[in-house]
Amino acid sequence: MTPAAVNDADIHNKLRKELAQSRVLLVDRHPEARNFLRMTLSAVGITSVRNAGTAHEALRQARNARFDVILADYLLDHGRDGQQLFEELRQQQLIPLASVFMIVTGERAYRRVVSVAELAPDDYLIKPFTADQLQSRLLRAMYKKKHFAEIYGHLEDDAFVDALAALESLLARSSEFALDGLRLKGEILNALGRYDEASEVYREVLAARVAPWARMGLALALRGRGELAEALVEAQALTEDFPEYLAAYDLTADLHERTGDLTAAQETLLAASGRSPDNATRQRQVGHLAVRNKDLAVAEKAFGKALDRLRGSSLRQLDDYTNLARVRIDKGDIAGARSVAADLRREFRGGKGSEAAESADVAELAALVVDSLAAGRTGDAEAAKNALNAALARHDSLANRRSTAVSQHLAVDLAHACLAQGEEARAQALLRRAAAEHHDDEGMIDRIRGVFARAGKEHLGEAMLTQVSDEIVDLNNKGVLAARSGDLDAAISMLSQAAERVANVQFLVNAAKAIFTKMNRDGWDEALAERAQGYVRRAQAKDAASPRVVSARELCQRVAKKYGVQLESAAKWKKGTDSEAE
Known part of the structure; x- marks a missing residue:
């Protein structure tokens, strides 16, 4: 036996022992199928196994425990599939990169999706299969995970630059799993906003083979470079x-x-929804676009689907109720809007603990806003005014607590009710904040314009939006210029004030970067570090995939590492939180 063969045998034996100790999650809508998989796993020594009958349950379990292996049937509940589940788990950072995700499927389904199988799962396992076949595929997947273990570790610590350096070194000394390495390299470069380099990687792959994931990566890089027409051609062709x-x-x-x-x-989103009608996130996007297109019938249907999909679930969102109610009011369906308000009060009432009580308070605020808008639409001025006054009192009470967040979508609805009842100053204050926090979100800016338009105050709205935009640019530029001139104390002061006043991604990221740049130069400061991490967490919650946010996370970890300080990674922040999951 050659030394290489002995080494391979050692690796294989070690992986078999690790596999036997793995924590496994089975996701299948059929109990008998889960039982079969459990017995098959038992035959290869795996006994730590949990079950999930739905994608919702799988997401919930992934929030509360770490799994080494997830086996998901391709066909899940409500028309969803295992590949979509994997994408959600990855996007929400609910499973480590080192975990193995394998889809179990029939041959017909496999043929339908095999062309894009490289997108997400570690493997597809075609039914029927034996215990030996399952073990063999799991061992192979685990071996590949071990190959990239160092890179995964860096990524989960938000050390993207270190991950890229380690990957470059690995690709230079080993051709094993080279294509997977190039895919990972392209993803890291896109995440860092290094779009030119990412484009080169994807074009290298595409010159050698047809790879849908590489075409997708190239389209993302083109979008990042601002080449929107070229990106659109690539995405449409996909x-x-x-x-x-x-x-x-x-x-x-x-x-x-x-x-x-x-x-x-x-x-385009309707076409995707036709293939996956139960994706609530996509239904919300359809609804918002339909509102902007004044297609209220489609908006009502989409928002209704999003609400029904998550009704009664811990993943429900209060905005799903207000989205639907607002569209029904615009359509003149006042009874339908009031029915949504009644559902809202009922759904969020009766929970235990302070968090449930706060959610109920926000739900009551939202219901009161709907009541005011609905009464105003019917001409009942007294009822509209009374409901608005109650809503404003509750809003002020929630604002004083600081621990309870009111979404900007609800704030815009409250401003709409204020303008309708002549409370122009209150409306302007609410809308200014929403515009500032979402100044680069055309959907939100359109909503704000629509509120002013309904009140016949379009010119007032445009003047306010222009003023807010100018103030944001001025605030940011002053802070950035101070940082570039080396006056980091002044930069931190200005950018921190800006981030506290207007918690948009740009201000939060710039304030955090100024703080960590100062500590990189002057030494570690625990209080400053805590403030900066708070800014990054808030930016992460708003747009986790933004290269701005990724670069801020990277800088935080790099400076902390310089001083031997261990910071929590973004993956740990995400774990156990209520996210915009499905």
Whole structure:
């Protein structure tokens, strides 16, 4: 036996022992199928196994425990599939990169999705299979995970630059899993906003083979470089060539929206929703686009689907109720809007603990806003005014607590009710804050314009939006210029004030970067570090995938490492939180 063979045998034996100790989650809507998988796993020595009958349950369990292996059937509940579940788990950072995710599928389903199988799962296992076949595929997947273990470790610590350096070294000395390495390299470069380098990686892959994931990565890099027309061509072609690749529809819709074609964006998302009708996040996007397109029938249907999909679930969102109620009011369906308000009060009432009580308070605020808008639409001025006064009192009470967040979408609805009842100063204050926090979100800016338009105050709205935009640019520029001139104390002061006044991603990230740049120069300061991490956490909650946020996380970890300080990674922040999951 050669030394290499002995080494391979040692690795294989070690992996078999690790596999036997793995914590496994089985996701299948059929109890008998889960029982079969459990027995099959038992036959290869795996006994730590949990079950999930739905994608919701899988997401919940992943929040509360770490799994080494997830086996998911391709066909899940409500028309969803295992590949979509994997994408959600990854996007929400609910499973480590080192975990193995394998989809179990029948041959017919496998043929339908195999062309894009490289997108997400570690493997597909075709039914029927034996215990030996399952073990063999799991061992192979675990071996590949071990190959990239160092890179995964850096990524989960938010050390993206270190991960890239380790990956470059690995690719230089080993050709094993080279294609997977290039995919990982492209993803890291895109995450860091190094789009030119990412484009080169994806073009290298595409010159050698057809790889849908590489075309998707290239389209994302082109979008990052501002080459929207070229990105759109690539994304549209992906949806045509690989109609099961739903992420390509989302990217295509985003590019249509960025280029101003809201009708095409809506149609693209509707096409994706036709293939996956129970994705609540996508239904919300359809609804918001339809409102902007004044297509209230489609908006009502989409918001209704999003609400029904998550009704009674811990993943429900209060905005789903107000979205639907607002559209029904615009359609003149006052009874339907009031029915939503009644559902809202009922759904959020009766929970235990302070968090449930606060959620009930916000729900009552939202219901009162709906009551005011609905009464105003019917001409009942007294009822509208009374409901608004109650809503404002509750809003002020929630604001004083500081621990309870009111979404900016609800704040805009409250401002709408204020303008309708002549409370112009209160409306302006609410809308100014919403515009400042979402100044680069055209959807939110359109909503704010719509509120002013309904009150016949379009010119007032445009003047306010222009003023807010100018103030944001001025605030940011002053802080950034101070940082560039080396006056980091002044930069921190200005940018921190800006972040506290207007908690948008740009201000939060710039304030955090100024603080960590100062500590990199002057030494570690625990109080400053805590403040900066708070800013990064808030930015992360708003847009986790933004290269701005990624670079801030990277800088935080790099400076902490310099002084031997261990900071929590973004993956740990995410774990156990209520996210915009499905």
